[in-house]
Amino acid sequence: MSLFMEDPAHFSKSRLKLDLVAHNVVLPPTKSRKEIYVDLYLKHIAQKNAGDFSSDDEDQEQDLADKEEEEDAEILVQSCLTDDDLKAALLKHGVKAGPIVASTRALYENKLRRLEQSEGQGHVNGVEKGVLYSDSEEEEEQGEQEDGESGSEGAKEETAEQSNQAQQGSSQPSQEPVKDTIEEMFLNMEASPTGICATRRRPIKGAAGRPVQYIYPDTPTSPTTLERREVERRLVPIHIQILVFFILACLLYIIYVCVEGNSFSPFVALLDSLDQGSESEEGLMLQAETQDTPVISGQE
Amino acid sequence: MSTTSQKHRDFVGEPMGDKSVTSLSGIGEILGKKLEQQGFDKAYVVLGQFLLLKKDSEMFSEWLKDASGANSRQAGSCSQCLTEWCDAFL
Numbered sequence: 152m153s154l155f156m157e158d159p160a161h162f163s164k165s166r167l168k169l170d171l172v173a174h175n176v177v178l179p180p181t182k183s184r185k186e187i188y189v190d191l192y193l194k195h196i197a198q199k200n201a202g203d204f205s206s207d208d209e210d211q212e213q214d215l216a217d218k219e220e221e222e223d224a225e226i227l228v229q230s231c232l233t234d235d236d237l238k239a240a241l242l243k244h245g246v247k248a249g250p251i252v253a254s255t256r257a258l259y260e261n262k263l264r265r266l267e268q269s270e271g272q273g274h275v276n277g278v279e280k281g282v283l284y285s286d287s288e289e290e291e292e293q294g295e296q297e298d299g300e301s302g303s304e305g306a307k308e309e310t311a312e313q314s315n316q317a318q319q320g321s322s323q324p325s326q327e328p329v330k331d332t333i334e335e336m337f338l339n340m341e342a343s344p345t346g347i348c349a350t351r352r353r354p355i356k357g358a359a360g361r362p363v364q365y366i367y368p369d370t371p372t373s374p375t376t377l378e379r380r381e382v383e384r385r386l387v388p389i390h391i392q393i394l395v396f397f398i399l400a401c402l403l404y405i406i407y408v409c410v411e412g413n414s415f416s417p418f419v420a421l422l423d424s425l426d427q428g429s430e431s432e433e434g435l436m437l438q439a440e441t442q443d444t445p446v447i448s449g450q451e
Numbered sequence: 452m453s454t455t456s457q458k459h460r461d462f463v464g465e466p467m468g469d470k471s472v473t474s475l476s477g478i479g480e481i482l483g484k485k486l487e488q489q490g491f492d493k494a495y496v497v498l499g500q501f502l503l504l505k506k507d508s509e510m511f512s513e514w515l516k517d518a519s520g521a522n523s524r525q526a527g528s529c530s531q532c533l534t535e536w537c538d539a540f541l
Contacts, residue, residue, distance in 0.1 A: 247505075248505075249503055249504055249505040249507075250503055252503060254500060254503065254514070255500075255503055255504060255514075257517070258504070258510055258513060258514050258517075261513075262510070349508050349530065349531045349534045349535070
């Protein structure tokens with residue numbers, strides 16, 4: 152006979168579940184009352200353990216490791232699900248899951264667990280409210296402890312659920328739709344603790360066939376280029392420069408010839424020769440003769 | 452609007468091609484190594500995981516935290532980076 156009698160009524164619901172599964176007992180539906188688990192436990196396991204009591208240390212260790220066991224119980228339950236079952240279960244909770252592959256399975260199992268815990272707590276609270284008025288306070292305390300435990304380990308990083316559970320403690324089952332929306336709001340906040348919202352960004356210009364929405368200016372001009380353009384605008388265009396040059400050249404040539412000729416007739420002769428164009432030598436000869444004749448006439 | 456880092460802008464500004472996983476915003480050397488150990492050696496493999504989770508920012512952040520030990524800020528940054536890249540190029 153042992154000194155310690157395990158009282159299953161003092162165990163948490165998840166602990167009972169784990170023990171039942173460990174002893175290959177078929178579990179009742181998830182939302183059953185704790186008493187059902189206790190009954191099953193007493194039926195199957197208490198008889199087995201009657202002869203099994205060896206160490207008292209086990210009890211203490213088990214109490215300490217209660218948190219982990221709760222997790223393991225949930226994991227056991229959910230890893231028995233096939234991919235399709237997992238997907239269907241998530242769909243029941245309103246979550247449209249993507250493909251359940253090796254890398255995504257763990258995530259979806261976690262999600263399902265979290266959803267079931269939050270829903271289970273809502274249900275348990277509702278049930279216990281009815282129990283409050285009829286049963287002793289002990290059960291209520293145990294129930295709250297159980298919620299606290301599963302709540303703290305289930306919440307992990309999400310403070311949203313903790314504050315949510317506080318709300319659940321006081322809310323009635325009829326307020327579940329409101330609770331869900333608040334949960335969603337909190338979840339959103341948790342996802343962006345630094346206030347970063349993943350809003351849709353305007354598409355990059357020209358990418359993936361999208362039309363250019365923002366046209367960048369042409370390559371910016373350097374200061375020297377700008378200066379050069381300014382200066383060039385003020386200068387006379389080059390064609391006009393060349394034209395003016397030729398006109399001036401002709402004028403100067405004419406003036407030179409006039410200076411050399413120094414009389415009207417050679418000027419005319421020069422003009423004639425210029426008109427004729429190709430007889431430049433004759434023009435010069437005429438010039439020489441006409442120049443000589445006045446000189447000769449002058450001398451005589 | 453939130454400010455984005457230079458790394459974020461560099462990643463979102465062009466197709467990722469064959470970029471390494473450390474080119475993702477929020478993923479540095481240490482996280483990059485952890486991801487590479489698990490087989491996520493290129494940015495497009497991480498993109499694959501992001502798409503598998505139906506581009507859900509939250510789930511992807513959670514996965515990244517589990518897989519690489521990233522903190523919330525890093526995971527959020529990476530998530531946002533991939534979301535915007537998908538908006539632009541996918």
